[in-house]
Amino acid sequence: MSRYIENALDKRYEVWKNKDYSEEPESMMDLAIADFMRDRPTSRNLDPEFKKWATIQIRTFFFAGHDSTAATIVYCLYLLSKGPGILAQVRAEHDQTFGADITTTAQQLKDRPELINQLPLTTAVIKEVLRLYPPASALRGGMPGVYLEDKNGHKFPTEGLLVWIVHGSIQRNPNYWPEPHSFIPDRWLVAQGHHLYPPKYAFRPFEAGPRDCVGQSLAMVDIKVALALTIREFDFHDQYAEWDRQHPNRSGPKTVFGERAYQVPQGAAHAVHGMPCRVVQRPQTGHL
Incomplete structure (x- = not known):
């Protein structure tokens, strides 16, 4: 590379x-x-030194973008497969936007790329997946005079320390999120003032502020395109039960937050054991 x-x-x-x-x-x-x-x-x-530096930065950019996006696509398919009602609504949204003939979707996106922005439910699904399964976290250097303060007013100095921002913990914190471990895409569709409405700065899969992810818009488009081209053509079913049967002596936790497909660090955070699954092509009769 x-x-x-x-x-x-x-x-x-x-x-x-x-x-x-x-x-x-x-x-x-x-x-x-x-x-x-x-x-x-x-x-x-x-300059050779400049080229070496630039190569490292570009390589990291490629890896971070592709790996984290791939992990998010996997979790989108997984959570939709577990929620048939939401899956049916997403498929209906795609039918309405692209028409029932799924063979035309790719060409439509080439001819009219703005269609990818007409999928509010699909976008909400992706955001809820990123809330539950953020593929990365963040690290910031502490500074003199900069403190972290808890809800009781206790201040913690950051000077000489690295502050690890653990997105998975923030985005499942019951102080900020009702039903924090539940997959509820409607959080991202309700109006401000609704009890499910996301609190400010509590959603951080791309981080926030001046050092947020420069590739977040591209990542969202990539994921939406991947779903638009697959979700109506295939059914996805996890095979963790079969994997466990074949590996009776495996080590490690069985579930995390009651979820078998918990995350493990492998570059970005990926589903444990590689998300064993079965993919089945749906019958196509010209109308879904």
């Missing part, structure tokens, strides 16, 4: 040498090269 990225950087730099480096960058690679050229506008080649 590093060699591939380095070669791509060199090729892209050859193009950029003949451009105005102040032009709007078109990609993350362009951003890195534009930053390099501001300091070295006449350089014939990319």
